Amino acid sequence: MDAERLASVQALAEMLTARNLRVVTAESCTGGGIASALTDVAGSSSWFECGFVTYSNEAKSRYLDVSPLVIEEFGAVSEQTVREMVAGAVNNSLGDLAVAVSGIAGPGGGSLEKPVGTVWFAWGNEDQQITECCHFDGDRESVREQAVLHGIRGLCRWLCC
Template identity: 55%
Template sequence: MSATDQELFDAGEQLGELLARDGRMIATAESCTGGWVAKALTDRAGSSSYVLGGLVTYSNEAKEALLGVTRKSLDEHGAVSEPVVREMVAGALAATGAQVAVAISGIAGPGGGSDEKPVGTVWFAWGCDPASTEAVVQQFEGDRDQVRRQAVLFALQGVRAYLVEPAASR
């Protein structure tokens, strides 16, 4: 199932309203979504009050240079992994000074998958600091566009849920 343009807009608007209400700025660190999360957040007028910036770090070299992802994590776990998305969140927070960051790295297809990480595998992380960062993996079905749309929607909804859940439950 693919996320519609309206669903993406609504999810971006809901997260944006929450960020604005709380006076928080967000930064995105995206790989397979190519900046689509940042786009969804900035589709609404006034988004400069809650979007600090976004980094599209598609290559491993960009993940290292712009976000400080370690070569060790990339070599041992691959770009599509929990350690890498956690490091992407930490790097986005450090690079931008945002209060919240979201990171996405996945295999949108049609190629690039393996038995261990098939097409549609996407790792997400979000957090306000490295200690409270949450990471989760999802397996999406569909073509490249459908996988990317589902990943964007999941990321927007995941960050929103993270921000509204009580800190004590983390």
């Protein structure tokens, strides 16, 4: 793990431990990369609850309670979908807060409205979330790496608020 990612995970671990909170991940385009980064740190079992990798729309609905109507109207890569992913991740686990990520890592799959590199994030719990849309440059691996780091940093920001 690179130094920047390690420092972010360690900062997150300290905040979660100090507040006695457990985190959940709900990932699509990162394919479990955030969960992997979090569990790379020894002792993460005290603050990491679980991770959901819901790549298909059906999995988002089945395991995270994302409404199929939301996906149909707004798409899997949308603010509405990641909000529901966060709420579903917390509701379907023993976690206190979650990060959700859904995006278009490429090289295909983009559109004029949502080009490759578009990634939606949400952080929060079942009642309150903050969201952000990012546009990352680079190839598939680069987009995913940037999304993993941004997801972890967003958890830190959520806990600082």
